[in-house]
Amino acid sequence: MAAGGGGRAERGGAGVGGGPVAVVTGGASGIGRAVVGDLAAHGYRVVVLDRGVPEEPAGDRVRWVAGDVRDPEANEAVVKAALSRFGRLDLFVGNAGVHDGGVGVRDLDGAALSELAGRVLDINVVGYVLGARAAAGPLTESGGAMVFTLSDASFLVRGNGAGIAYAAAKHAALGVVRHLAADLAPSVRVNAVAPGGVVTGLRTADGRPVFADSGEIGVRVREFNPLGVLLSAERIAPLYRFLASPAAAGMTGEVLRPDGGLGVR
Numbered sequence: 001m002a003a004g005g006g007g008r009a010e011r012g013g014a015g016v017g018g019g020p021v022a023v024v025t026g027g028a029s030g031i032g033r034a035v036v037g038d039l040a041a042h043g044y045r046v047v048v049l050d051r052g053v054p055e056e057p058a059g060d061r062v063r064w065v066a067g068d069v070r071d072p073e074a075n076e077a078v079v080k081a082a083l084s085r086f087g088r089l090d091l092f093v094g095n096a097g098v099h100d101g102g103v104g105v106r107d108l109d110g111a112a113l114s115e116l117a118g119r120v121l122d123i124n125v126v127g128y129v130l131g132a133r134a135a136a137g138p139l140t141e142s143g144g145a146m147v148f149t150l151s152d153a154s155f156l157v158r159g160n161g162a163g164i165a166y167a168a169a170k171h172a173a174l175g176v177v178r179h180l181a182a183d184l185a186p187s188v189r190v191n192a193v194a195p196g197g198v199v200t201g202l203r204t205a206d207g208r209p210v211f212a213d214s215g216e217i218g219v220r221v222r223e224f225n226p227l228g229v230l231l232s233a234e235r236i237a238p239l240y241r242f243l244a245s246p247a248a249a250g251m252t253g254e255v256l257r258p259d260g261g262l263g264v265r
Contacts, residue, residue: 024047031233032095045061047063048064048078050067072134075131099163103116121169145244147240148177153170155174155263160197189243191243193236193255193258196221221260225261225262
């Protein structure tokens with residue numbers, strides 16, 4: 001998961017071997033953790049920004065920096081850690097995020113809704129912008145790529161459990177991806193993955209699990225999407241590596257949607 005915490009600390013392997021270098025935010029759980037594992041298994045050296053440093057780091061090719069994605073200094077610190085340890089940066093994965101618990105515009109009083117929306121937008125949108133800012137220079141030098149985690153909520157506004165703040169944040173993040181793609185071309189390619197119905201450890205802004213009953217959620221997800229599939233984080237993760245690879249050299253500003261076909265629903 002994503003944000004929180006103030007200080008920064010590092011844990012993990014030293015510079016092991018060669019290969020491209022990635023920074024991943026929100027890499028301690030869920031899709032982020034799967035992306036970190038997939039990248040490391042395929043030759044990447046990875047530096048992760050998350051609010052907590054795991055007791056068991058994900059392999060000797062992974063280094064961890066503890067910090068809050070809403071903090072500009074934390075985003076700069078994780079990029080600096082990648083450069084100082086491995087000498088370059090080839091990929092930035094913006095993944096950290098929180099959910100709003102499906103809250104509608106009439107469900108809370110004004111003060112509570114303001115607080116919730118502010119937190120969700122700060123983590124899910126401002127966190128992406130700050131990460132992109134920190135990574136843009138080194139990626140321009142390497143001719144690298146950015147890949148962001150969006151959601152079916154970047155395209156849908158009902159029926160998928162998203163509330164108004166989460167839908168607003170993911171629609172905004174789609175705009176961030178497209179703006180960055182235009183702004184950083186031709187040096188840096190910027191794309192995104194927008195999963196739908198992937199049951200992970202995603203939490204709400206106040207720390208509650210979004211998928212408390214994974215069995216029930218799995219049934220609902222299969223009923224909701226045309227393909228009747230329930231995808232795992234591990235099946236989603238290779239798409240990030242694809243978007244950073246030469247196979248996607250002609251792609252920028254694009255969004256891959258592993259959501260069971262919700263676009264034709």
